[in-house]
Amino acid sequence: MSAPPGLLQGNSPGLTLARRSLALILLCLLLLPFADLRIVAVDPWGEVWRMAQGFVRPDFVALESPLRAIALTVSVALWGTLIGAVLGFPLALIFHRSRLVRAFCAFMRAIHELFWALLFLQVFGLSAVTALAALAIPYAGIFAKVYAEILELTPKAPTEALPAGTDRLSRFLYAELPLVWERLASYTRYRFECAMRASVLLGFVGLPTLGFYLESAFREGRFGEAGALLWLFYALVATLPWWGHRRLLLPLLIGALFFLGPWPDVDGHLLWRFVSHDLWPAPLLDGNLAGLGSWLSSLPDLLPAIGNTLLLALMGTVGSLVLALLLWPLASFHFGHPWQRFGGRLLLVVLRSTPELMLAFIFLLMLGPSMLPAWLALALHNGALIAFLVARHADGLTIGMADLPASGRYAYELLPRLYPNLLALLCYRAEVIMRETALLGMLGVATLGFYIDSSFQYLMFDQAFFLLLVTAGLNIAIDTISRRFRPRDVPLDDPCSR
Amino acid sequence: MPLLTFDSADLGYGTQVVLPALTLSLEAGERVALLGQSGAGKSTLLAEIRRRLGNTAAWCPQGHGLVPLLSVYHNIYMGQLERHAALSNLFNLLKPRRQAWQTIEALADELGLEGLLRRPVAQLSGGQRQRVAIARAFYQQREVFLGDEPLASVDPHQALRLLEHIQTRHASSVIALHQHRLALAHFDRVIGLRDGRIVLDAPARELTLAQLDALYPDARKSSRGTEVDATT
Numbered sequence: 001m002s003a004p005p006g007l008l009q010g011n012s013p014g015l016t017l018a019r020r021s022l023a024l025i026l027l028c029l030l031l032l033p034f035a036d037l038r039i040v041a042v043d044p045w046g047e048v049w050r051m052a053q054g055f056v057r058p059d060f061v062a063l064e065s066p067l068r069a070i071a072l073t074v075s076v077a078l079w080g081t082l083i084g085a086v087l088g089f090p091l092a093l094i095f096h097r098s099r100l101v102r103a104f105c106a107f108m109r110a111i112h113e114l115f116w117a118l119l120f121l122q123v124f125g126l127s128a129v130t131a132l133a134a135l136a137i138p139y140a141g142i143f144a145k146v147y148a149e150i151l152e153l154t155p156k157a158p159t160e161a162l163p164a165g166t167d168r169l170s171r172f173l174y175a176e177l178p179l180v181w182e183r184l185a186s187y188t189r190y191r192f193e194c195a196m197r198a199s200v201l202l203g204f205v206g207l208p209t210l211g212f213y214l215e216s217a218f219r220e221g222r223f224g225e226a227g228a229l230l231w232l233f234y235a236l237v238a239t240l241p242w243w244g245h246r247r248l249l250l251p252l253l254i255g256a257l258f259f260l261g262p263w264p265d266v267d268g269h270l271l272w273r274f275v276s277h278d279l280w281p282a283p284l285l286d287g288n289l290a291g292l293g294s295w296l297s298s299l300p301d302l303l304p305a306i307g308n309t310l311l312l313a314l315m316g317t318v319g320s321l322v323l324a325l326l327l328w329p330l331a332s333f334h335f336g337h338p339w340q341r342f343g344g345r346l347l348l349v350v351l352r353s354t355p356e357l358m359l360a361f362i363f364l365l366m367l368g369p370s371m372l373p374a375w376l377a378l379a380l381h382n383g384a385l386i387a388f389l390v391a392r393h394a395d396g397l398t399i400g401m402a403d404l405p406a407s408g409r410y411a412y413e414l415l416p417r418l419y420p421n422l423l424a425l426l427c428y429r430a431e432v433i434m435r436e437t438a439l440l441g442m443l444g445v446a447t448l449g450f451y452i453d454s455s456f457q458y459l460m461f462d463q464a465f466f467l468l469l470v471t472a473g474l475n476i477a478i479d480t481i482s483r484r485f486r487p488r489d490v491p492l493d494d495p496c497s498r
Numbered sequence: 499m500p501l502l503t504f505d506s507a508d509l510g511y512g513t514q515v516v517l518p519a520l521t522l523s524l525e526a527g528e529r530v531a532l533l534g535q536s537g538a539g540k541s542t543l544l545a546e547i548r549r550r551l552g553n554t555a556a557w558c559p560q561g562h563g564l565v566p567l568l569s570v571y572h573n574i575y576m577g578q579l580e581r582h583a584a585l586s587n588l589f590n591l592l593k594p595r596r597q598a599w600q601t602i603e604a605l606a607d608e609l610g611l612e613g614l615l616r617r618p619v620a621q622l623s624g625g626q627r628q629r630v631a632i633a634r635a636f637y638q639q640r641e642v643f644l645g646d647e648p649l650a651s652v653d654p655h656q657a658l659r660l661l662e663h664i665q666t667r668h669a670s671s672v673i674a675l676h677q678h679r680l681a682l683a684h685f686d687r688v689i690g691l692r693d694g695r696i697v698l699d700a701p702a703r704e705l706t707l708a709q710l711d712a713l714y715p716d717a718r719k720s721s722r723g724t725e726v727d728a729t730t
Binding site: 157158164165168 | 552561563565566568572575580587631634
C-alpha cells in the first residue's frame with residue numbers, strides 16, 4: 001500500500017499552476033500589512049447611498065452639451081486608434097527583425113495614455129493634438145507588437161504555392177495579408193473599445209471629453225448628473241456594434257473631423273526648447289556631473305513610491321485572480337438560471353466597461369485617500385474582464401458528467417480546463433495593471449504616478465520625464481517577468497487577451 | 499531527352515532525410531503517376547523536383563494553398579505574380595487587369611468555374627477549390643505540370659475530366675494521386691514509393707491493379723485494396 005501524496009504534492013500541470021497561484025496569493029498576503037488600507041472617509045455609506053441615488057435617478061436635463069462631449073470622445077478614440085494603427089503597422093513588419101524597434105515599442109507601450117497626455121499638454125495645450133497623440137503613440141507600440149504576433153502566425157501554404165521570383169510586396173499583398181486580415185481587423189476593433197475608455201479618461205487632465213464632465217460632476221457632488229453621464233457612456237459602449245459597424249467607418253471618420261479641436265498654434269521654437277532643454281536635467285546639459293548628483297538627491301524619495309507601485313500592482317493582480325475565479329460562473333451557462341446569468345453578465349460588462357480610473361475615483365470619494373480604492377478598482381475591473389472572457393471560453397466547452405453538483409462541475413470539469421487560459425490572461429493583464437497602478441497616483445495614492453503628476457504641476461519637466469522613464473523601465477521589467485510566469489502552450493485565440 | 503535525374507541523392511527537409519540515396523530519371527514528354535501511402539515521401543520528391551525545375555514547372559500544391567479572403571480571379575492570378583511589377587500587382591487587387599481577366603475567365607470556363615470569378619474562395623465547395631488550384635497552375639503556363647494530389651477532393655468522374663485537361667495542356671506531368679485505375683489508364687509511367695524508397699517503377703501498361711494495391715499494405719489488411727480508388 002502506498003501513501004497518498006501530501007498536500008499540493010505531485011507534478012501534474014494543474015498542481016504546478018495551483019502551487020504558483022497560491023504562492024502569488026501568499027506573497028500578497030504577507031506584504032498586505034505594508035499597504036495603506038485605511039478608510040478615511042467620515043460617512044462612507046452615506047456617500048455610497050447618494051451616489052447610488054444619482055445612478056438610479058439620473059438627471060439628464062442638467063447636462064450641458066452632452067452631445068458635444070460624446071462626439072469629441074468618439075472622435076478622439078476613432079482618430080487616435082486609426083493613427084496608432086497607421087504608425088504601428090509598418091513597425092510590426094520589422095518588429096521581429098530589430099531589437100531597437102522592439103525596445104522602442106516597449107517604451108511607447110509602457111507609458112500610460114494619460115501620462116503621454118500630460119507630457120503633450122505642456123506643448124500643445126488642451127488641444128486635439130494632445131488628445132490624439134496621447135492615444136496614438138502608446139497604441140502604435142501596442143499595434144506593432146500585436147500585429148507582429150498575428151503576422152507571425154500567417155499560414156505558410158499559400159506563400160509556398162507562389163511561383164518562384166514573386167516580389168516581396170506582391171507576396172505580402174496576395175498570400176499573407178488577406179489570410180490575417182480578419183484577425184488584424186478584430187484586434188483593431190477591440191483596441192478601439194479601449195480607446196473609448198481612454199478617451200473618456202482624457203477628461204481627467206482637462207480635455208473636454210465625457211470624463212471631464214464626469215469628474216467635475218462627481219467632485220462637486222452632482223451625482224444625478226454623474227449618473228446620467230455614466231448611463232450615456234454605457235449606452236455608447238453597448239450600442240457600439242451598431243454605430244461602429246464597418247460600413248459606417250468612413251462617414252464616422254469624416255464626421256469626426258468636424259468635432260476634433262481646438263487645433264493649437266504650435267510655436268516651433270518653444271517645442272524645440274521643450275524637447276531639447278526642458279525635459280533634461282540642467283546639470284546633464286551643462287556637462288556638470290557633480291551637479292547631477294545633487295539633482296538626483298533633489299528628487300522625491302523614490303523607493304517608497306516604487307515599493308507602493310509594485311505592491312499595488314501585486315495586490316491588483318492577485319485581487320483580479322481571486323475575483324475572476326469567483327465571478328466567472330455568474331456569466332457561464334453551465335451554472336444558474338437564465339435570468340441569473342443575464343444579471344451576472346450585465347454586472348461583468350458594466351465593471352469591465354467602466355474605466356479603472358473612474359472606478360477608483362468613485363471609491364476614493366467613498367472611502368477616502370488610501371490604497372484601498374485603487375486596489376478595489378484594479379481588482380474589480382480586471383477581475384471582471386478576465387471573468388467575462390473565461391465565461392465565454394467555458395461556454396464553448398461541453399462537459400462529460402453534466403449531472404454533477406455545481407461545485408463538482410466547477411472544480412473537476414471546468415476549472416481544470418479553463419485555468420491555464422485564465423492564468424495566461426492574468427499575466428497579460430499584469431502589464432496593464434502595472435501601467436494603471438502608476439496612473440492611480442493621479443488620484444493621490446503615493447505611487448510613482450503621484451510624483452509624475454505633481455512634477456508636471458510644478459512645471460518640473462526634467463523631473464517628470466525622469467520619473468516617466470523609471471515607470472517605463474519598471475513596466476518593461478514586470479512585462480518580462482509575467483511573460484516567464486505565464487503558462488506556455490495556451491492558445492490565446494481571443495483577440496481581447498490584452 | 500531527360501527532364502532531370504537524381505543520382506543517389508538524399509532528399510529531405512533540413513537534416514532529416516526522407517528519401518535516402520534516390521536514383522531516378524524523368525524524361526520530357528512523360529506522364530508520371532506517383533503512388534504511395536501518406537508519409538511515403540511523395541511530397542518530398544515533388545518539392546525537390548519543383549525546386550530543380552524552377553520556373554519551367556507549374557505547381558499545384560497539396561491542400562491547394564489558396565487564400566480564402568481573395569476572389570477566385572485573384573487566386574488564379576497569383577500564378578503569374580512574378581511576371582508583373584509590384585505596383586501593377588497592387589493595382590490589380592483594386593481593379594482587375596482586362597487582359598488577365600479574359601484569360602482567367604476562359605480558364606475558369608474550361609474547368610467548370612463559370613461565373614465564379616468574383617466569389618471569395620472561402621465560399622466555394624471543396625471540389626471548386628480544387629479546380630481553382632488547378633486553374634492557377636494552368637495560368638502559370640509552363641511545360642511541366644507538378645501536382646501533389648490535385649485530384650484528391652473530387653469524385654472519380656470529375657477526376658478523370660480534370661486529368662484530361664491537365665494532360666492536354668502539359669506534355670510532361672508528375673502527379674501524386676491515390677486513384678489506381680486512373681494511374682493505370684492515363685499515365686505512361688507509374689512510380690511507387692514506400693517508406694522513402696522506390697519499390698515500383700514501370701510503364702503503366704505493364705502493371706496490374708493488384709501490384710498497385712500492394713503499395714498500401716495497411717489498407718489491404720483491413721479491406722479490399724481496390725476500394726482505395728473510390729474513397730480517396
